[in-house]
Amino acid sequence: MSRPDDQPDQPDRPDIDVSWLRPYLLTSGRAQPIDQSLEIEAQVSTAAHHATHQNLSFEHKDIVELCRTTMSVAEIAAMLDLHIGVTRVLVADLAALGYVEVRRPDAAPEQDLSILERVIRGLEAIR
């Protein structure tokens, strides 16, 4: 195949077993995050003042560790092999407890042409 990097878009991956656990076990039974609208591209970074986090679950700790480098909800899900919905719940938990800082997208990008200009300039700089 001439395009080895072109992974098929096929979502069914019977060869990969994501988890034996039902996803809601990881979220203490909740199916919805406290803030349901948390965007998949929202940026998550570990709050500097939280050095210890002994009482957190494994998944929560993993996110706190991972987000020492700022990344999106979608990246966290991919790196930790968690479902997007579960990741949202866990991130919302951590944000509510002050372990992570969340930077959400601007509220009304439709009204803002300056962000478009900025992204255009940024892409034009790619060589």
Next chain:
Amino acid sequence: MDSKPSAEPRPKRPPTPVKIVIAGGFGVGKTTTVGSISEIKPLRTEALMTSAGAVVDEAVYTPDKTTTTVALDFGCITIDEEVKLYLFGTPGQDRFGFMWRDIVHGALGALVIVDTRRIDDCFPAVDYFEKAGLPFVVAVNLFEGILSHHLEDVRWALAVGESVPLITFDARNKLSVRDALLAVLHNTFRTRAEAMSGAG
């Protein structure tokens, strides 16, 4: 000892995320497109479609299955210190499901990739973006560098108006992908500027 607070480096704020949607039928080159320009290797994550959040698609409904998993491919580009651009590929099997709403909400625009051998594969995406009011550009991916149809024939087949830009690109080529993304942004800019001047 210098105790001036201004001497301390300000903690860096996380960047503002923005996103562009990469859509199209199965195997049309969405992941290749993302991979050509993304700073990170395209990532894949799974989203669970529970009965509570599901829009039931009669065609794929199976009584013994209460949850469906869809995969989401994405990558990112650092625009500057404060802005990060994400590219989200639409999950092919979740045409009308909740992942689309999540991906499309707040997006700067969409690139609909077309393989001229299977033009109708991208109908659901075109349809969805038109209904959602998200500005989009149709991009014919030149497999083997060959355009097998005239672009105007593609426009006719897709039934999109003159206001929708139609371009060709090579999903494997970084600069070609960059230009396709720029076409998306310029199209959104024009659409929004027109809407704003019309409204005000």
